[in-house]
Amino acid sequence: xxxxxxxxxxxxxxxxxxxxxxxxxxxxxxxxxMKFEPVKNPAASMxxxxxxxxxxxxxxxxAQVLLTGVVGPNAQGALQQYGIEVLTGVTGTVxxxxxxxxxx
Amino acid sequence: xxxxAIASGKGGTGKTTLSLMLSQxxxxxKKVRLLDSDVENPDCHxxxxxxxxxxxxxxxxKPLIDLEKCTxxxxxxxxxxxxxxxxxxxxxxxxxxxxxxxxxxxxxxxEGAISEGERKVGYLHTGKINENFYFDYAIMxxxxxxxxxxxxxxxxxxxxxxxxxxxDAPPGANCPMVxxxxxxxxTVLVTEPTPFGLYDLKxxxxxxxxxxxxxxxxxxxSEEDDGIIEDYAESAGLEIIAKIPxxxxxxxxxxxxxxxxxxxPGLADDLLEFFS
Numbered sequence: 001x002x003x004x005x006x007x008x009x010x011x012x013x014x015x016x017x018x019x020x021x022x023x024x025x026x027x028x029x030x031x032x033x034m035k036f037e038p039v040k041n042p043a044a045s046m047x048x049x050x051x052x053x054x055x056x057x058x059x060x061x062x063a064q065v066l067l068t069g070v071v072g073p074n075a076q077g078a079l080q081q082y083g084i085e086v087l088t089g090v091t092g093t094v095x096x097x098x099x100x101x102x103x104x
Numbered sequence: 105x106x107x108x109a110i111a112s113g114k115g116g117t118g119k120t121t122l123s124l125m126l127s128q129x130x131x132x133x134k135k136v137r138l139l140d141s142d143v144e145n146p147d148c149h150x151x152x153x154x155x156x157x158x159x160x161x162x163x164x165x166k167p168l169i170d171l172e173k174c175t176x177x178x179x180x181x182x183x184x185x186x187x188x189x190x191x192x193x194x195x196x197x198x199x200x201x202x203x204x205x206x207x208x209x210x211x212x213x214x215e216g217a218i219s220e221g222e223r224k225v226g227y228l229h230t231g232k233i234n235e236n237f238y239f240d241y242a243i244m245x246x247x248x249x250x251x252x253x254x255x256x257x258x259x260x261x262x263x264x265x266x267x268x269x270x271x272d273a274p275p276g277a278n279c280p281m282v283x284x285x286x287x288x289x290x291t292v293l294v295t296e297p298t299p300f301g302l303y304d305l306k307x308x309x310x311x312x313x314x315x316x317x318x319x320x321x322x323x324x325x326s327e328e329d330d331g332i333i334e335d336y337a338e339s340a341g342l343e344i345i346a347k348i349p350x351x352x353x354x355x356x357x358x359x360x361x362x363x364x365x366x367x368x369p370g371l372a373d374d375l376l377e378f379f380s
Contacts, residue, residue, distance in 0.1 A: 046187065047186065048186050048187060048188075049186055050187070052187060052190040052199065053190075074199050074202075078190050078192075078197060081192045081197065
């Protein structure tokens with residue numbers, strides 16, 4: 001299964017970024033193989049409406065789950081419509097976050 | 105007709121005080137319309153005795169999407185510079201607070217699935233103080249993000265037979281301030297002789313320069329030494345139109361809602377001479 005994690009950098013050792021819409025990178029991680037793809041977030045520098053754009057991006061990348069710090073109300077609505085499971089309050093590195101999620 | 109905008113970079117410098125004084129002075133023998141364009145936080149009406157008033161809603165465009173006709177092609181989402189539409193597999197989400205509202209989505213929809221709708225963003229109040237002094241203000245609804253449509257609507261109320269239109273602009277040097285001052289004949293920047301006052305004054309002067317607008321300065325809370333503003337005005341080639349002296353008594357009257365336009369005789373003379 002593919003999990004999207006908001007990340008401060010483009011590697012598994014990067015910290016989980018606290019904000020969804022305007023994070024620097026999304027790490028799209030396959031929990032079965034731990035293969036990952038860093039995706040730079042074009043919404044990070046948008047004037048407005050970053051959340052829904054970011055939601056569409058991770059949906060297009062095939063993510064079924066999102067691990068992040070906080071999600072804004074607009075993004076929340078979009079993620080819900082896309083049927084993406086959202087887990088907030090996640091901290092630590094991207095690798096830790098995905099491993100903790102996979103253990104559940 | 106002369107359109108005079110009263111603006112400032114810094115908030116709380118005395119825009120409303122000056123707007124009201126100037127309106128009261130000029131309306132003694134000229135027809136004046138005062139527009140309170142600080143629609144997020146209007147306050148002129150608190151200090152005026154409005155004798156006759158009409159109110160109505162202010163509405164802006166919103167796209168109405170017919171999901172029966174929509175093929176979810178995504179063209180409306182692509183054209184929207186502000187990302188206020190998100191096309192889902194079987195739905196289109198609309199984020200009203202991001203909409204500017206440009207109608208681009210309405211123009212590009214190949215299926216004719218988007219039609220003209222409207223939504224309320226606030227209220228417009230129009231009234232008068234006396235036969236020479238007309239006064240309009242608007243209040244933006246709580247939760248709305250964009251003041252500009254309300255300021256545009258407020259300016260629609262200018263009849264054209266006024267001798268003076270005084271626009272009390274919102275504080276800052278952002279979009280609402282630009283909308284308030286953009287078509288004025290002259291902009292007065294109210295400031296105070298402090299480093300903070302100077303800092304924000306420079307930003308406001310920069311904005312007016314970009315817009316190619318003429319401006320001058322009024323120093324409020326003026327005491328013995330206004331050098332900090334005077335030195336800058338001289339170096340920037342800007343005129344200091346008048347000074348409002350610091351006065352505890354004046355502030356005390358203001359706090360009770362009393363604006364005495366002749367409280368400082370020298371100030372009243374300076375203002376009348378400059379704007380007549």
